[in-house]
Amino acid sequence: MSATHEVFNQPAPLADVNLFSGNRALQDAIRFNALGLDTAPLQALGALAGSAEMQRHARLANVFTPQLKSHDRFGHRIDEVEFHPSYHALMTAAAEAGLHGTPYAAAEQASGHAHVKRAAGFMLFTEAEPSILCPISMTYAVTPALRDNLAIHRDWAPKLEARAYDPQLKVWRDKTGVTMGMGMTEKQGGSDVRANTTRAVHDGRDDWGERYRLTGHKWFLSAPMCDAFLVLAYVEGLGEGGLSCFFLPRVLPDGTRNTLRIQRLKDKLGNQANASSEVEFDNTVAWLVGEPGRGVPQILSMGTMTRLDCALGTSGLMRQALSIALHHTDQRQAFGKRLVEQPLMKNVLADLALESEAATALSMRLARAFDRAGEEHESLLARVLTPIAKFWICKRGSAFAQEAMECLGGNGYVEEGGEGIPARIYREMPVNSIWEGAGNIMALDLLRALRKGDVAGALAHELAPARGQHAALDRAIDALPMLIDAHASETTARTLARDVALIVQAALLAQTAPAAVFGAFCDSRIAQRHDVFGTLGAGADVDAIVARAMPV
Template sequence: MPTHTVVTQAAAPVLNQAPPRVGLDEFAANLPLREAVQRYDGEWAVSDLAAVGRLVGSADFQADAERANVREPQLRTFDRWGARVDEVDYDESYHRIIREAVAAGAHTAAWAEPRPGANVARAATFMLFAQVEPGHACPVSMSHAAVPALAASPELAAEWVPRLLSREYDGRLTAGKPSALFGMAMTEKQGGSDVRANTTRALADGDGGWLLTGHKWFCSAPMSDAFLVLAQTAGGLSCFVVPRVLEDGTRNVFLIQRLKDKLGNRSNASSEIELADTVGYLLGEEGRGVRTILEMVNRTRLDCVLGSAAGMRQAVAEAAWHVRHRAAFGRRLVEQPAMTAVVADLALESEAATAVALRLARAHDDDATDAEVAFRRLATAVSKYWVCKRGPGHAYEAMECLGGNGYTEAFPLARRYREQPVMAIWEGSGNVIALDVLRALGREPASVEAFDAELAAARGTHAAFDTHHDRLRRAIASADESTARGLVAGLALALQASLLIRHAPAAVADAFVAGRLGPDRGSLHGELPAGVDATAIVARA
């Protein structure tokens, strides 16, 4: 037989590529987050946050984050014998991630152990996990936000809150679990944000429960143990707790019609569901369902800010890592002024988002004064609008820093780019939030006063900020629906600038004010005015 010579060639060496960004303490690496945790009375949690930082920065956790998004949840409607089961199967990587987040208290630690800075520590924990894998943050956030809503019915709170406070995780649908996660199903096909247009009906069963029938267009995390659901009763739109497993161990009627094929958020299942004489329990007063869930909505809006800020941090960290290790035209990218300006501007955006996120978290602690409660009412909505809207463009610009690598699925920024829009859409898209702010400005003078005081605390340092603040004061008096979005954006920028002026290094504050409020401000990231110390800002990143 003829023989063939096999010629092998040694693989060419890989040059000028950034090494893997793994094995880091993501908390230690995030200086603005560390400073904010200490500023807002969370220093007692630093050791635990460092442990979380090392966990999410590990190669194993990052591999799980990628795997959970590649091996997406699968709907299993029937078992092999044809019985209806309506279960969603997740890859084990997803279970490992959410188990670690729950064990670290990313869901309800602030409720379990209230103290000054409790919400700050919980927010930082949540952000560290969401920085690397954001999909699991949806049920974690809803579980956190369900706790205050459950207070509307002491009996339901006594049944569910201890399970929500547990740091155990069990992804099975089974009776007798000591722990629980919550979801919610509010929106319907015809209504969307207009939940008062809901057509799902609830009828009293005569035994203390209710039977719900209808369709829910978005039900996120359908394997959660219970859901807050809105339905119409004779008394009006009401809120119900709908468990997936009933007390006798049987499954409640919870028909998953399909999983949504989403742009991002792929590791987290979102579904359409049918309720057909599904057992629910009235939460709060009949006919006051919107009021019952109001605090839950406010808490999840805060988590949208936290999640967007976490995404910005991932984007900045990846971009800064790449430009420090990549060279072109004889110099490292970070040493080239055009790239330095881009990364510095991305870092400014990230730091401003982090600063406002932790400031808001502190205002949600149990020791909040009346003024703090009034401040958070307006500031949470304002920040939700702006920070979440800035997320997608920020992710894109960071992705471009990596060039072709950034556009591939082998690196995390393509996934992040698809992820960021959900935070702007969930819990009220732009117009919904802007109109909510407009209502607060007109009806809640204490909130306006508290917000204005927060801005006024930074006056006297930057003329551009003072001018912007004066302009806002005039605009509030004449605002209407046609100008609401511009006003909300201006309020958000003023709040971020105020925080950075008072708490950030001068290089950061000066650059933010000049780049966002000054006469030479640009419209895209990287268009910083002359005189900004971009090198110092990048060093902080």
């Protein structure tokens, strides 16, 4: 019996490709921000992240989602989350790549480019599987915060910096590597952490300093199988000024389990491979980190790190979605031509490529500021670029993913196989915009940043090299001080965040991208107000832009 039809004109999946060697925008951003950086580890990570094996692990980790095991079969409370083996394979690969606490190791710091190198690796791994990077990102963010408790930092830093992953709940000294999470928000307050109700009662002093017992809850405690968490609680007796930061391990120094009651796992839109939970503390042991009442400033310092990762993660997802769209349209035929040769499709693809490259340029520039945090200019830039990068790049993510999905038509909407990745990307995009402060929080944070130090002067210095290369950009740079004054209120803070982000992105592309990319970006985003993808003007060199963005 013969087959009813032959399958043809269907693209092969984009697999077993090197994600680093095919990403020219990322390579140029690295040269600009970390000249002389040894990229051999990134080449190796690019090959691993682009492999069919990693794609298989990503698919399985998202299909077979985490399962809460509150009790064992004898009725004992265990509060564990069970993951598919592919989750652990992905976590192992991310830890071995040094994407968690490794940049703080002395050997990495000596290179001067530890955060840029890690940022590039984080973007590459995002293309393999983004949701497992939540505990990786939190470990990156909290590692330096532990310096506010030198005894805990002494014991835990070597394990946090190790290129190893150990999923077992054991005392820290018996593990090859550890991960850490954060628990800040509560159901009644969300981003308003001062509305928290968790209380901490002093319980003595030991080798790790001031010990407390916590009673309360956390509405979002992501990755509850981490080895320890930094959490917020009010110190009993200090009133409303007592919101403090505490170190809460899952396993206590004597090897017994700490009390962490996992109430349930969140049923989320995306981020499926990662477990996010609601938890309760009941006489739970924790140690003070930093001074009592200084919890909010400590959160803000950690939030800066995770907000960088939100921008990096969205940039990585953009690149992945773009690569799949380019790969698909380069093979698919319609109306007598490959899709990539159709003029309107080419316009869409080129426009997506501009957005992706601009996101990469801004994210990597922010990472460089972290490497040079001791310099006043870089410190000011980190303060202002963090909220605008988090706001604008993440805000563009969902629209970007939808447009890239449209390039595949119905194949982009299904969940199966390699072509099902765009649907997963689309579900994943909103989390980076929401997590660690949604759009309004970022816009308000930008206003706070502009009040501290000569941030306007730092921006002017940063934009100066781009002057004289595009008339519209020159006008925008000249008008920036007036723009800041005009939108220095909460009502229009989002407008300011958008416009500053676009100006900075354009100035970076002037220094890192070919003329075709820079010119088209300024024409569409600076000279005009770009509102939908695929509306580049007739003068844009879409052929050159698409050719540069091709993944293979």
